[in-house]
Amino acid sequence: MGRIPCCEKDNVKRGQWTPEEDQKLSSYIAQHGTRNWRLIPKHAGLQRCGKSCRLRWTNYLRPDLKHGQFTEAEEQTIVTLHSVLGNRWSVIAAQLPGRTDNDVKNHWNTKLKKKLSGMGIDPVTHKPFSHLINEIATTLSPPQVPHLAEAALGCFKDEMLHLLTKRRIDLQLQQYSPAAPFNTTCVKHEDKDEIIEKTKAIKEPDMLPINKPWDYTGAMSTNFSGTFSCFPASDSGYHYGLASLGNEGNGSPWSQSMCMGSTCTAGDQQVCLKKPEGENGEDSEGRKETRDGSIIISSECVLWDIPSDDLINHVD
DNA sequence: AATTGCTCCAACCGCGAGATT
DNA sequence: CAATCTCGCGGTTGGAGCAAT
Known part of the structure; x- marks a missing residue:
């Protein structure tokens, strides 16, 4: 039945x-x-x-909805949260006042995925394509390499074609530290408490456990002028952060695309997670757990400064 | 001017999970 | 405790509008 x-x-x-x-x-x-x-x-x-x-x-129809274009800050928040939470659109949207999960999902699928691909970053794992290729090559035994590398490239065919035809990229393989397994496609199945912890961690970076694959200390930036990039964190996956400051238009493709057609204003590196209006039932710390176990951060706009030195964390 | 291809986004669908009976 | 109802989520689709040919 x-x-x-x-x-x-x-x-x-x-x-x-x-x-x-x-x-x-x-x-x-x-x-x-x-x-x-x-x-x-x-x-x-x-x-x-x-x-x-x-x-x-x-x-x-909801009167509190925003209908305009996504701002740079909103886009960066989406990318950063997606790197931690995966396709948890409702959780991501809860951090963007006036945006719905459908809005966020559509924007991700139509714009941000391409933007990341254009930067040479795999939008699923948030790792550079070059690193993925390198990973395949170093993990496999020699007889398997040609076949599987070819298969993997097939998976990334569209992205690679885009890269090769639209942008000059540096495919030189860099010496990355081995990243811990970090598969955002599995996020749906993971423990509810871990999701809560992750979301908390974004709000309170000092609460991040050491050596967790999603250690994103210093990785959040929603208001900056300079290069926003993805780089590996030692033993803990990849960080998004400022690779350079005050270098508008000359930085990474992200910086270029984010700054084109709009003004990138200088400012402190901050994260702002705002509550959706009209929420109630918060706990003593201003958080509310929703039906699916996600956390809605409901204190006033939470800001913290991230020292530039922490963000300028180039890969050698 | 007509056709084709592409992008974007509103809307739909199936499913899981919490609430209610 | 099981059955049913209801809501919300995430994936997918369809079509309007625009650009390229």
Whole structure:
């Protein structure tokens, strides 16, 4: 026996919402709130599935939503959080006031993935492609290398083609320290407590456990002028951070692309994690655990300064 | 001007998990 | 305690709009 459908599909309208439908839904929710999504369309006089109404409200009609372009700071926050949390779009979106998980996911899939690929960074592992190739070459025994390296390159074919055709890249293999296993695709299956710990760690870098693969000390920067890059941290995976300061337009592809068409303002290296408005039920430290175990950081905008020296951590 | 290909994003779908009965 | 309901999440799709040919 299959799952009961959320609504009778025959009597339900699908596709784009009309302004009239938006109006009906908005005014109904303004009066009655969002208590039972299954009943809302019926009571609001809409021939829509409750699920569709919820989606329309949460992703488009909610008055606290931001509809404009993503700012540099927002993009950097997404990239950094994604490197730690993987595709936990709702958790990432919770740190970006006015943005929905759908917004963040779409922006990641359409822009940020390409941007990272263009920088020579694998958007899944957040490691440089050159390092991945190197890893394959050093891990495998000689007879396997040609076949598997070829297969791996096949996986990255699009990214590599992009790199080779759009940007001059330095494919010289560098001597990286061996990174701890860090697979963001597995993040879904990992322990709930670890997710909570990770999110806490982003807020409170001094709480980061030593030698954890996701040790991102000094890696956060959301307001800077200079080069934002990904580099390996000793024994602990990769860091995003400032490779150079005050070098606008001459830095990494990230810096170039991030600064093009907008003003990169100088400023301290800071991280700002803001609470979504209207949250309640926070603990004594201002955090609230959601249904899925993620943490919504709900204190006032949390800022901390990261010394430039910590960020300028070039790879030899 | 017509066609084709691409990008972006709104919307849909299936599923898991918490809440309720 | 099991069955059912409801919500929210993440992956995927479809189509509108734009650019290139």
